[in-house]
Amino acid sequence: MSQNIKNSLIYIFYVSTFFLSIHAQTAVEETPTADHIKTIQFISEEEFSGVPILKLGEPFTLEFDDINGDEADYYYRISYYNFDWTPSQLYKNEYLDGFDEIRIVTYENSFNTLQMYSHYTLSIPNEDTRALKVSGNYMIEIYNDDDEVVFARKFIVHESLAxxxxxxxxxxxxxxxxxxxxxxxxxxxxxxxxxxxxxxxxxxxxxxxxxxxxxxxxxxxxxxxxxxxxxxxxxxxxxxGNEFLFFDSKDIRASTANIQRIELEDLYHNYLYKDVVRANRRYTYNPDINGNFVVRNLNAENNNVEADYVWMHFFLECYEPLEGGEIHIFGNFNNYTLDESTKLKYDKENAIYYLQKLFKQGFYNYKYVLLKPDGTIAQGFISGDFDxxxxxxxxxxxxxxxxxxxxxxxxxxxxxxxxxxx
Missing domain, CATH: 2.60.40 (Immunoglobulin-like)
Known part of the structure; x- marks a missing residue:
């Protein structure tokens, strides 16, 4: 085989590999949230749960807490994606007017709370990031001084052409x-x-x-x-599915309709009444906010820094065979993500599933779901499915x-x- 033919074959191989790598791009996933980052909220002119959906040109605010409370430096990075969340061909200056990878300079420390935390606020547009120029799929990443991403959130910007x-x-x-x-x-x-x-x-x-x-x-x-x-x-x-369950911890020192008792240790602990399987019962209408949550402290003027954190205790009576699955709590309080912090443990002696998880004071929707061994989520396994x-x-x-x-x-x-x- 001549050298020219070998060179041609090598060139064809590299070109083919390049185009295959383009078409083999996989969809991006959100980086798991670091344990010390809590209560991530997008705020705009509209209220929404789950993935934020914004109008092109509409300002929005991203807020979150760091319960380390050490005023750490955080930065933000904005990326743009195709419909299927694969990387876009657009350069940054084609979808972003201004700059990202800028430090978040607006933050406050908690006031009059048992749990110390720093509350961060990022508003877009700002003097560095002036506008998002095109509609479509975006992701914002928040990272620290070591370039470690502490959390990421997808959001969608839409136009009004249809x-x-x-x-x-x-x-x-x-x-x-x-x-x-x-x-x-x-x-x-x-x-x-x-x-x-x-x-x-x-x-x-x-x-x-x-x-x-x-x-x-x-x-x-x-x-x-x-x-x-x-x-x-x-x-x-x-x-x-079924209507979401809820709890309201707007006053962590007083029981509400869903809180059975309260204890004070290092932080307040609120113990919810025992929940039961609803899949084998008739549907009962119970107004909810479709999985969302609202931060509020009944005795505070500024909920951002005066709402405390409380350990919420969940209890579920469930006798259904799980066949290797796991029971988790589910809702927008953590972007509908199932991880070790949402997994219920089983108390064999009392025949009950239980979990304690840290929440900022407020009104929260949640439900119990079954995570199957194959990774699929059966949302109606505990709560039932009703038209x-x-x-x-x-x-x-x-x-x-x-x-x-x-x-x-x-x-x-x-x-x-x-x-x-x-």
Missing amino acids: SVKVYTKRSRNLNFINTRQSVHFEISSPRKILRNPKQTVNTLVMKNNDIKGAITNLKPQFTIANDLIYRYDQESSFDG ETENEYTVIPYYRPPGGRYDRAIGRGIGNSKNITN
């Missing part, structure tokens, strides 16, 4: 008619940008803004004028024109299952 109508239906499959909710929606664009939609349009469908359980593989079934119609049944269905459950569904369409280099989030639609129909 209107989205969202409504819920009961399943057409009789096996699931009483347990699942199917999301139907229509995307309308008066600007007629939705041409060849099966190649240019993607959609994200979320229940209660939990992006980890989102449906992302739906294509329009047909079009009517400028409307894309999605009327799937099983493909766009979610288990109905009557009130859930909020969000649909975001993404558009990338032929030859485009990024996925624009062109709208946002919200529907609620309290208006569910057959």
